[in-house]
Amino acid sequence: MSHTLQLLPRDPVIARDGRPFGDAGVTRQHVLPWLLPGTLAGAVRTLLGRKAGQSFDADTIESLKSVSVHGPFPVSDGQLFLPAPGDALATADGRCVRLQPAALPQGCGTDLPAGLMPVLPPQDCGLQKYVAVPAWWSLESIAEWLCGQPDAGWLGNAERFRMAATVDERTHVRIDPESLAAEKQKLFSTQGIVVDRLLDPSGKSHPAELVCRVDSMAPDYRRILDCLDALVPVGGERRTIRFRAAEGADSGHLQCPAAIGTRMANVRPGDRIRMVLAAPALFSAGWRPGWLNSDSGRVGVVPVPDGSGILKVRLLATANQRWEAVSGWSYETRGPKKVRRLVPAGAVYFFEVLSCESLNWSNLWLQSVCDEVQDRRDGFGLALWGLQD
Template sequence: MTVMTYLYISPRDPLIARDGRPFGSGQSNRMRCLDWFYPSVLAGSLRTMVGKSLGYQFDTNQVALLKSIEVAGPLPCRDNRLYAPAPLDCVIQRDPDRAIALRPAPLKDGEGTNLPEPGLQPCQMPRDVEEGFKPGTGPPFWRMDRIADWLADTDGRSCSVPPRVPLDAGNTDYLDPVRDQRVHVALDAATGAAREHMLFTSEGIVLPEGVGISARVKAPDGNAQALSGLDALHSFGGERRIARFQVTDHSQIWSCPEKVRQALKGGNFVRMILATPAVFAGGWKPGWLDEHLEGSPPGCRLRLRLMGACVDRWRPVSGWSLEPPRGPKAIRRLAPAGSVYFFKVTDGETTDSLASLWLESVCDEEQARRDGFGLTLWGVWSPHQEG
């Protein structure tokens, strides 16, 4: 039996989410920061806190028990509302402001691509977009109701346009965390004085006032007692920066919005957006897709065929393993958050079952799913109409 718990994490200081580039003595003196925290940062911090509170010695059996805790997140949260990464199928036009939806489209005579699979269609803008169009920029996170509007809109023509960044102070529909850079000096352990020529910099993520991090945790009975009524300080991310972990009632904001649930009923074309980076056997491509680009996501019997995808460059994730044998972890390639996969339903009369996969993981490996990689948001789409 597992117990579901929702946590709200409030950073006390700017939090550090280091990327995998070298940092330290004899290497780089600049600590570089990711755009957002990987799920493994949350999973490692939470499981360590649970193990300490239960007095674990972190032997092999106890580590296996801790790794069975299912963690979902981290996602930004403000005023009991979740935020998710901006979807990559939304291209923003400025002057005049317009949100343009990318959609898979078949090639015309004489056209070709270098896409990795022969059955894929390139994702293109509508034909009515003016020649010489240049995309604008927008905030990296959208509030979940804005995401729901985008996912329920098949062609993207009726959705509001994300504003320019930096955001106005009163804008809560979107989120744009800022970076905090600090210069430090190394200290001599014997004298406590600064060491000459030993400067280094760190970079952290600063969340706006009133913004925290939300997480969903499924823990077996043996570990769940450590989360009951939790309200504690614990390190989160690099350099042991401190955050407050509190149990809260966030069950409603983690469920599929009704607008999306209704839109999914009976649709033949569905979209999958990655709310957190995903670990797939095929790199950018889910391992549950066969050689014909067809398959069913974990926990769903609906059979889907991949038509196209908007996927940014792969992101590296590594780290340092405290399990024997200790040492650096091998680098894995992640499909980045915000990536969009376009499917056509090939078997199944309704797509309503996809609502049950809202913010559930679709990674191929069970441990990656437990760690919170590959959380998904589902919606509908329609091919561009030729004008």
């Protein structure tokens, strides 16, 4: 059973990156541009365990790890915002250009794995310098992009987009408890990401909150989620966010747009589609999903929710940025987690459909496509689906 939670940030959130800080002699702490899914999943599960009065023994930990947490995503001015797709570039005159798999001219080559095509801008764009698009797109804009509908002046509507979260940096000193004076050489700084206000491309500030989806089969946890309203520490320094059960229109933000469901319902074998990652993904084969396990890693069956049908695809091309790292501290093993490589949010995979038997595309919206079940429950690899022009 799914529950949608509203997250109302009270403080800038500290989501540290992997660089040393503190005892290593480093006096400046750095943050990631956005909360990783595992950070939120840990906060939600800890909250559920405490609300249920559990002791966090081995059985309880396994029960809590079975709770799926997907998010967080920002909501601003009543609109859900999702990461910008990696196949979108902006030109100097404000046009939005779509990258597409394309064959290279005769005599040109790449070092891509056999059979994969490069992604290129349209030929009529010519040689020019492209710039990055805004970091966050409204759900309406994402739906239009995935359906291939945006017009030439599309990027000019600032209300549809939000920039990356701003960073709040604070300088601290360590106080001697006896003299109540600052200790020498104990000056340090911390950073937090401001997630309760986001800027649009014009520089105007908009209030924002976060939203996430929690799935649990345990009756005790479902009862807690039904009427949840609590302040929860998330990230470093116990910065707090208010978690509460979403009601009314707020509970429908994470549902598949009707336009996507309608257009994708017409997909047949031989058609070309796109998969856009709305959350960083963990794959056993690095940048390539492990479920692409046939035809030299190009063909496979997409993991879909039970009862949603079968989707078999052939990989044609991919557009993504360099890998990101995730690690952290495990409260289960009382030790550091191993560093793992993430495919960043916004990465796009271009597929040819080989089979889509009895497929319900709406059930695939914002569902994880990671290889491992636990990574899916932790909210990594949430996917959006659309057509390829």
